[in-house]
Amino acid sequence: xxxxxxxxxxxxxxxxxxxxxxxxxxxxxxxxxxxxxxxxxxxxxxxxxxxxxxxxxxxxxxxxxxxxxxxxxxxxxxxxxxxxxxxxxxxxxxxxxxxxxxxxxxxxxxxxxxxxxxxxxxxxxxxxxxxxxxxxxxxxxxxxxxxxxxxxxxxxxxxxxxxxxxxxxxxxxxxxxxxxxxxxxxxxxxxxxxxxxxxxxxxxxxxxxxxxxxxxxxxxxxxxxxxxxxxxxxxxxxxxxxxxxxxxxxxxxxxxxxxxxxxxxxxxxxxxxxxxxxxxxxxxxxxxxxxxxxxxxxxxxxxxxxxxxxxxxxxxxxxxxxxxxxxxxxxxxxxxxxxxxxxxxxxxxxxxxxxxxxxxxxxxxxxxxxxxxxxxxxxxxxxxxxxxxxxxxxxxxxxxxx
Numbered sequence: 001x002x003x004x005x006x007x008x009x010x011x012x013x014x015x016x017x018x019x020x021x022x023x024x025x026x027x028x029x030x031x032x033x034x035x036x037x038x039x040x041x042x043x044x045x046x047x048x049x050x051x052x053x054x055x056x057x058x059x060x061x062x063x064x065x066x067x068x069x070x071x072x073x074x075x076x077x078x079x080x081x082x083x084x085x086x087x088x089x090x091x092x093x094x095x096x097x098x099x100x101x102x103x104x105x106x107x108x109x110x111x112x113x114x115x116x117x118x119x120x121x122x123x124x125x126x127x128x129x130x131x132x133x134x135x136x137x138x139x140x141x142x143x144x145x146x147x148x149x150x151x152x153x154x155x156x157x158x159x160x161x162x163x164x165x166x167x168x169x170x171x172x173x174x175x176x177x178x179x180x181x182x183x184x185x186x187x188x189x190x191x192x193x194x195x196x197x198x199x200x201x202x203x204x205x206x207x208x209x210x211x212x213x214x215x216x217x218x219x220x221x222x223x224x225x226x227x228x229x230x231x232x233x234x235x236x237x238x239x240x241x242x243x244x245x246x247x248x249x250x251x252x253x254x255x256x257x258x259x260x261x262x263x264x265x266x267x268x269x270x271x272x273x274x275x276x277x278x279x280x281x282x283x284x285x286x287x288x289x290x291x292x293x294x295x296x297x298x299x300x301x302x303x304x305x306x307x308x309x310x311x312x313x314x315x316x317x318x319x320x321x322x323x324x325x326x327x328x329x330x331x332x333x334x335x336x337x338x339x340x341x342x343x344x345x346x347x348x349x350x351x352x353x354x355x356x357x358x359x360x361x362x363x364x365x366x367x368x369x370x371x372x373x374x375x376x377x378x379x380x381x382x383x384x385x386x387x388x389x390x391x392x393x394x395x396x397x398x399x400x401x402x
Contacts, residue, residue, distance in 0.1 A: 046088050053115035055122075059085050059299055060105040065134070065239065068098040075100065079239045082290060082302065093285055093355035095237040100131035177360060177400035179249070180281065182309055182342065183226035184396035186374045188260045189219055189389035192292050207384040213259050213325040214387050221260035221389075226252040227268070227309070229279065231400070235358060241289075242358050243282040248311055260387060262319035264376050266338035267311040277313040283346075283353035284308065291343055291373045292388045303372050305346040305353070307398060312339040312380070339377040344369035344396045363400040371396050 046056040061083060067076035081092050106126045113122050191214050228250040235244040248268040268277055282289075289306035315335040317323045326336065346352050347370050352359050371394040377386045 045083055045085075045090060053113050056085075056112040056114075057083060058105065058110050058112065059083075059297060061109060062104040064102050064104050065094070066100045066131070068100055070098050080104070080290075081239065082287075082300070084287070084302070090287065091355070092287060093237075093240050094136060095239075096136045099134040099136065101134045102130040102132065103128075177231045177244075177363075177402060179228065179230050180246070180363075180398065180400040181226065181228045182344075182396055182398050183224075183252075184371055185222060185224050185394040186264070186342070186371070187389035187394065188221045188264070188374055188376055188387050190387065191215070191219070192375075192386040192388050207329075207378060209325040209329055210263070210322075210378040210385045213263065213321060214385070218259035219387065221258050223258070223261050223264075224252075225264075226250075229281070229309075229311075231281070235360075238282070240287040240355060241282050241284045242353060243280045246279040246281050246309070246311075248277050248279065259321045259325075260376065262321045263338065263378065263387070264340055264374075265319055266317055266322055267313050267340040267376075277311045279309070279311040282306075282308045282310075283358055285353055285355035286351070287355075289343060292341075292375050292386055293373060293390065301373070303343050303345050305351040306372070307344045307346055307352070307369055309342045309344075310339065312337065314338075337379050337381065339375075339380045341373075341375035341377070342396075343373040343375070344398070345372045346370075360400055363398060364402070366397045366399045369396045369398055 046054055048054055063081040063083075064078050065081065066078040068074075069076070084090055103126060109124050109126060110121045111124050113120050191211065227248065229246040229248050231244050231246055233245040235242045251265065251268050284304075284306040286304050288302040288304040289308055290300040290302055293301040295301060314337045316331065317326055317336060317338075346367075348362075348367075350359075352362060352367070373388060373390055375386060375388045378384050380386070
C-alpha cells in the first residue's frame with residue numbers, strides 16, 4: 001500500500017515593543033497591552049488535495065505549547081490551543097520566546113474529507129517526532145509544519161501566509177489599574193461530573209460532602225453580587241490573552257443565603273478569619289476561553305472575547321453550610337482549596353482585547369459584559385467536584401480604577 005505525505009504548516013510573527021503609555025484615566029488615555037513582545041501564530045485548518053477534495057483537521061486535534069526557560073531549560077506551564085472547526089485558518093497571539101510544541105490527539109488522526117460525492121474521512125498518521133522545538137524571535141517568521149502519512153493519496157499541504165504582527169507596549173506612569181469591581185447576577189445550575197483522570201493525572205472520586213451540599217434544593221441558584229478587588233500587578237501577555245493578578249477586597253454575597261452561594265463565597269478572602277485569596281483578571285481575544293461546559297460532542301464550550309475573573313483560596317471553610325458539610329472530613333494540612341471562575345463575554349465592536357491591545361480606558365466608567373458562565377469549584381487541582389451555570393441575559397458591569 002502506498003503512503004504519501006500530508007503537510008500542515010504554521011507561521012509565527014513577533015513584534016518589538018511600542019512606546020510607553022500615558023495615564024490610565026482622563027481624556028486621551030492610552031490603551032495598553034501586556035508586557036513583552038507579542039506575536040501571532042497562524043495555522044491552516046483545511047487544504048485542497050490533489051484529488052480536488054478539501055481535507056480538514058479533526059475536532060480533537062489541539063496544539064500544546066510549553067514555554068522553555070532559555071537558560072535553565074525548565075519547562076513552564078503548558079497551554080492548549082484549540083482549533084475552531086469550520087474556519088480555514090486560525091490565528092493565536094503568543095509572547096515571543098522558546099517553546100516546545102506537540103500536536104495532541106494522535107499519532108493517528110482522522111482527517112475530514114469533502115468532495116463532490118459528499119463528506120467522509122481518511123486515516124492519517126503524524127510522522128513527526130515530538131515535541132517540536134519552536135523559537136519565536138521578534139521581527140522574524142517561524143514556520144512549523146505537521147507531516148502526515150496517508151494511504152492512497154498525493155501530497156496535501158495545509159499552508160499559511162504571513163500575518164500582521166501584534167503590538168506590545170510598556171506601562172508609563174499611571175498606566176496600570178489599581179483596583180476594580182464586577183457586579184451583576186450569577187447563576188449556578190448543575191454539578192459538573194469530575195474529570196475521571198483528574199487534573200493532576202490521578203483518578204479522583206468526587207468529594208461526597210461537597211457533592212451532597214450542592215444536591216437537592218441547593219441548585220439551581222441565582223444571586224446578585226458586587227465583587228471588589230485590588231489589581232496587584234501589571235497585565236502580562238499570554239496565549240490569546242492578557243492577565244493581571246488580583247485579590248478580593250470586598251463582596252456582597254451574604255453567607256447563609258444558600259449552599260451554592262456559601263461555596264461561592266469561600267473562594268473570596270474579605271471575611272474575618274479567612275486566608276488571603278489569589279486571583280487573576282484575564283481578557284481573551286476571539287479564539288476565546290474554554291469553560292467547564294461541554295458541547296454534544298464532548299468538546300468544551302468556548303466563549304469568544306471572554307473576560308475571566310478567577311479567585312482561589314486555600315484554607316478552612318468559614319460559611320455555616322460548608323463548615324457543616326466538611327465537619328466529618330480530614331482536611332489537608334494546608335486546608336481545602338476553593339475556586340470561583342466568572343466568565344463573561346465582551347460583545348463590543350471592537351472588543352476590549354484584540355490579541356495585541358487591551359483598551360482599558362473603556363473600563364474606567366464601567367463596561368457592560370454579557371454574563372456567560374459561573375464556575376464554582378472545590379479542590380480544582382483534582383477536580384473533586386464542580387458546579388456551573390450559564391447566566392444568559394444577565395449582564396455584568398466591570399470597572400477598573402487608576
